[in-house]
Amino acid sequence: MVIEYNGTILRNEVAIQKEKIYRSQNRPVFMFRIDSQHVVDATRTGGLARYINHSCAPNCVAEVVTFERGYKIIISCVRRIDKGEELCFDYQFDTVEGQQKIACHCGAPECRKWIN
Template structure:
């Protein structure tokens, strides 16, 4: 285990409203991570360092949803040994959409987009 992704637990409808508000407020990035169909963790304003972990098409970590005391949590685990000064990354696995988000990970196996 590397770190838990923490923030406010909100429903999808609240996450949609917040995402729109963040855009209107000029907040360049929002940190919304889907736990399941109805639950989102919003780390935009009250998260930890996990929200700053970048995407890679060839990551050294992966995200896993676990249940602790009947509460779902997102935990980042390492796939391999990680060296000091090595960037921690995982695959965001965004859903496929028509509008592509360019990937800048630089991996040899880069897919070219996050979705």
């Protein structure tokens, strides 16, 4: 385990409203989708894990662990990480038809070109 992705667990409908508010305030949005109904909002209450970038060839993986009273998102390494190496994981964004594509700049030889 490297770090926990902390934040506030929101229902999907609330997360959509919060994202609109953050964007209207030109605030960077940090959210992690747990499932179709729940999102962790790390925009205002999150820890350092929210700054971990996407990569198509990541050195970490994000896992959602379910507890009786909720969820935890655990970032774990999938290989040895060298000192000073940037942490990254695959965001695994769904492709939504009509949604603007987000270009990937991870630089990996196997880069898929798009994050979503």
